[in-house]
Amino acid sequence: xxxxxxxxxxxxxxxxxxxxxxxxxxLTFIMDLERKGFIHPIGNVIPVNNLFKxxxxxxxxxxxxxxxxxxxxxxxxxxxxxxxxxAALMTEFAYDYLMSGGxxxxxxxxxxxYIIALFTLMIVQKIDQGLIVQGDESKNRTKQILGVxxxxxxxxLGMAVSEFFRGDYGCLAIMLVVFFYFFRNxxxxxxxxxxxxxxxxxxxxxxxxxxxxxILSGQAELLPEVFSFRFAVSFLAKDFSHxxxxxxxxxxxxxxxxYNGKKGxxxxxxxxxxxxxxxxxxxxxxxxxxxxxLM
Numbered sequence: 001x002x003x004x005x006x007x008x009x010x011x012x013x014x015x016x017x018x019x020x021x022x023x024x025x026x027l028t029f030i031m032d033l034e035r036k037g038f039i040h041p042i043g044n045v046i047p048v049n050n051l052f053k054x055x056x057x058x059x060x061x062x063x064x065x066x067x068x069x070x071x072x073x074x075x076x077x078x079x080x081x082x083x084x085x086x087a088a089l090m091t092e093f094a095y096d097y098l099m100s101g102g103x104x105x106x107x108x109x110x111x112x113x114y115i116i117a118l119f120t121l122m123i124v125q126k127i128d129q130g131l132i133v134q135g136d137e138s139k140n141r142t143k144q145i146l147g148v149x150x151x152x153x154x155x156x157l158g159m160a161v162s163e164f165f166r167g168d169y170g171c172l173a174i175m176l177v178v179f180f181y182f183f184r185n186x187x188x189x190x191x192x193x194x195x196x197x198x199x200x201x202x203x204x205x206x207x208x209x210x211x212x213x214x215i216l217s218g219q220a221e222l223l224p225e226v227f228s229f230r231f232a233v234s235f236l237a238k239d240f241s242h243x244x245x246x247x248x249x250x251x252x253x254x255x256x257x258x259y260n261g262k263k264g265x266x267x268x269x270x271x272x273x274x275x276x277x278x279x280x281x282x283x284x285x286x287x288x289x290x291x292x293x294l295m
Contacts, residue, residue: 007255008264009069012062015255017275019059019248024279026052027098028287036291050241054248060110060169061176061198061252065190065259067114068180071121084115087273094277095168098284106166111276113167117177120158124151124178151178163208171208172201180256187257194256198249202242 007015026049033039034047041047074080088111095109096102127150155178159171167173179197183189 006260006262007258008260008262009066010264010267012066012255012259013267013272016059016062016066019055019062019252020275021279021283022055023052023059024098024283026050026055028283029290032287032291036295038294046240050244053241053244054251057198057202057245057248058252058255059248060173061194061249062255063110063114064117064173064176065180065184065256067117068121068177068184069259069261071118071125072181077118077122081115081118083269083273084111084118087276088112088115090274091277091280094280094284098280108165108167109276110168110173112165113162113169113173114177116158116162116165116167117174120154120174121177121181123154124181127151127154128182159204163205170205172198172205175201184256184259185261190257191253194253195246195249198253199246202245202249206242 030039030052031047031049034041034049039048042051070080071077088109091109091111093103095107096104099107127147130147155174158174158178162174163170175197176194179194180190183193
């Protein structure tokens with residue numbers, strides 16, 4: 001009888017692809033059918049498409065782990081960043097078409113957040129290698145404290161840049177990538193610390209989403225209210241999507257904790273990056289065609 005030896009990177013990619021398909025199916029077919037009245041909310045309260053957001057957060061967790069792992073082991077970091085940038089450019093039109101039916105400069109795909117995360121990791125890695133060192137605690141304690149402080153500052157800057165450029169998942173994506181950079185080989189930390197990082201990042205990203213909207217709408221005076229405890233509670237309680245996001249994160253963290261550090265079957269990298277724009281575009285077009293046929 002063979003013993004379970006964990007999931008390789010190829011297996012996690014397959015899981016992420018399936019999870020993304022689930023989320024996009026909810027954002028296209030299910031949401032369009034709800035808008036046209038073919039599907040009704042659960043208990044007349046919870047939109048059915050919210051359930052499919054489980055796939056989005058599950059995919060995010062696994063993909064940020066793979067991004068941190070890929071960054072650590074890539075032989076050509078420059079090519080890795082360029083490849084991600086090309087994929088982000090190809091995905092942007094499909095993402096805009098999926099989310100708003102046309103060009104939308106207010107929101108960018110998650111690949112934009114991943115690119116910012118890579119640049120953040122470049123700085124974090126230099127700090128890690130130069131200051132957060134192992135050895136005599138008494139000699140290295142000051143360096144370690146300074147290193148941790150600089151990592152936190154760098155992470156906060158990466159979070160701010162991601163929110164500024166309106167990348168999908170924003171600061172949450174940055175937080176997860178940095179977290180996995182340090183703890184990707186620690187299963188217990190992934191399950192416990194990962195959930196805490198996700199919860200904090202999810203709430204923070206949701207609240208920060210209101211900042212540019214308040215400024216652009218001329219309601220900057222409302223910003224202190226945005227960061228109040230009462231607003232945070234109402235933000236979490238306003239729809240089921242936040243609960244679905246946490247459920248998805250737990251599922252993703254379980255799969256991430258099973259990662260065995262091996263590559264597994266190596267499929268085409270081009271096909272993998274093409275999947276991002278193609279599945280969004282094809283499912284959006286197919287959903288539109290279905291609605292036209294039903295009307």
